[in-house]
Amino acid sequence: MCVGVPDEFESEMSSVLRAEPLRTTAAHDAAVLARARELCSPVRARRPRHAVPFALAAGLALVTVGVYVKYSTPLPDNGLLRSGQSVDLAALVPANGATLAAPPIEFQWPEQAGAESYRVVLRNAAGTPIWRSEPVELNRTDIDAALHDETARTYYWTVEVEGAGAAHELGPFWFQLQ
Amino acid sequence: MGEADGDDELMFRFQRDHDYTAFEELFGRHKDVLLRFLARLLGDIAAAHDASQQTWLKVIEVAGRRDYLAQPDARFRTWLLTLARNHAIDEYQRKFAVTRTIALTDEIRESSLNGPTAGQQSPDPLDDTHRLQIAERLSEAIRNLPLEQREVIALWIAEVEPAAIAEITGAPRDTVLSRKKYALAKLRSALSDLLLEGDHVRRSS
Numbered sequence: 001m002c003v004g005v006p007d008e009f010e011s012e013m014s015s016v017l018r019a020e021p022l023r024t025t026a027a028h029d030a031a032v033l034a035r036a037r038e039l040c041s042p043v044r045a046r047r048p049r050h051a052v053p054f055a056l057a058a059g060l061a062l063v064t065v066g067v068y069v070k071y072s073t074p075l076p077d078n079g080l081l082r083s084g085q086s087v088d089l090a091a092l093v094p095a096n097g098a099t100l101a102a103p104p105i106e107f108q109w110p111e112q113a114g115a116e117s118y119r120v121v122l123r124n125a126a127g128t129p130i131w132r133s134e135p136v137e138l139n140r141t142d143i144d145a146a147l148h149d150e151t152a153r154t155y156y157w158t159v160e161v162e163g164a165g166a167a168h169e170l171g172p173f174w175f176q177l178q
Numbered sequence: 179m180g181e182a183d184g185d186d187e188l189m190f191r192f193q194r195d196h197d198y199t200a201f202e203e204l205f206g207r208h209k210d211v212l213l214r215f216l217a218r219l220l221g222d223i224a225a226a227h228d229a230s231q232q233t234w235l236k237v238i239e240v241a242g243r244r245d246y247l248a249q250p251d252a253r254f255r256t257w258l259l260t261l262a263r264n265h266a267i268d269e270y271q272r273k274f275a276v277t278r279t280i281a282l283t284d285e286i287r288e289s290s291l292n293g294p295t296a297g298q299q300s301p302d303p304l305d306d307t308h309r310l311q312i313a314e315r316l317s318e319a320i321r322n323l324p325l326e327q328r329e330v331i332a333l334w335i336a337e338v339e340p341a342a343i344a345e346i347t348g349a350p351r352d353t354v355l356s357r358k359k360y361a362l363a364k365l366r367s368a369l370s371d372l373l374l375e376g377d378h379v380r381r382s383s
Binding site for chain 1: 362
């Protein structure tokens with residue numbers, strides 16, 4: 001059987017379909033670029049020839065930090081928030097980029113100087129908000145929604161920080177379900 | 179669209195020197211094309227974002243292991259789309275869609291596919307409103323294609339050449355061309371009323 005389609009139909013269809021404006025979300029890009037930055041971080045220099053200079057630099061940094069801590073005023077953010085949106089990732093629950101066997105039951109994030117309340121926003125893989133917590137004063141909140149997305153396993157979450165002069169957003173962070 | 183020159187070089191800079199800006203450039207060049215391909219293949223935006231992110235994390239993982247190799251005629255974009263296609267099929271397609279056999283129904287056989295029937299005129303280029311209607315209907319029709327035709331159409335929309343589609347899907351080039359032809363025939367059939375309506379609108383205006 002011979003099946004044919006006129007050339008003009010093929011051309012019109014390609015023109016319609018290729019004009020669609022679908023683009024990746026900011027959360028998607030942030031998650032990918034953060035992982036790439038992690039790979040490119042100087043801390044990850046692993047070649048033996050870098051070991052000695054790295055150890056010397058690390059020692060010097062430790063001495064510098066020690067002197068700073070001893071003689072300077074305390075950091076206003078308790079050392080958790082270094083600059084801009086930089087966050088102590090070790091303080092996140094669930095861990096950023098984690099693959100979880102079961103949905104998380106709570107979120108935790110580093111305490112922010114000057115914060116009066118926090119609100120967590122959870123988004124699906126396409127970046128659509130699927131849950132928003134009530135404002136909480138502590139740097140943790142339980143999640144009271146069932147995570148169930150039949151088509152995607154990735155979730156993003158951000159923390160909206162409210163407070164006089166302290167309003168900002170942490171994240172996006174992400175995790176995925178097995 | 180040919181593959182941009184320098185993709186392989188950027189990937190090697192990222193892999194060899196852990197050059198973040200090289201990855202950022204590479205990511206910027208291909209992220210939307212990859213997402214659109216996955217959206218067509220999976221028929222779901224959230225699943226496409228998910229698969230896209232997993233694909234890019236895999237790219238980073240491969241670079242971290244220094245496992246990316248240049249191969250003759252296998253450039254970065256072909257490799258990227260292959261990774262994405264395999265991931266999407268492994269992770270999602272088995273769960274969320276049913277692969278059906280390729281079988282043309284009587285309504286879309288040759289007589290209705292080779293062009294307008296007697297008395298009908300081929301539509302002129304599409305106006306904007308009509309274009310939107312057709313885009314929506316097309317998306318639905320593509321979702322209903324069998325997987326092996328859908329992936330060929332998704333790659334064709336991403337402007338991948340037939341030879342590269344053959345490489346990505348593991349099917350012979352002639353099979354790829356045949357799948358594309360059958361898929362377009364089905365799409366045309368699914369849009370037949372809209373195409374005639376558009377023709378009518380234009381003729382009466």
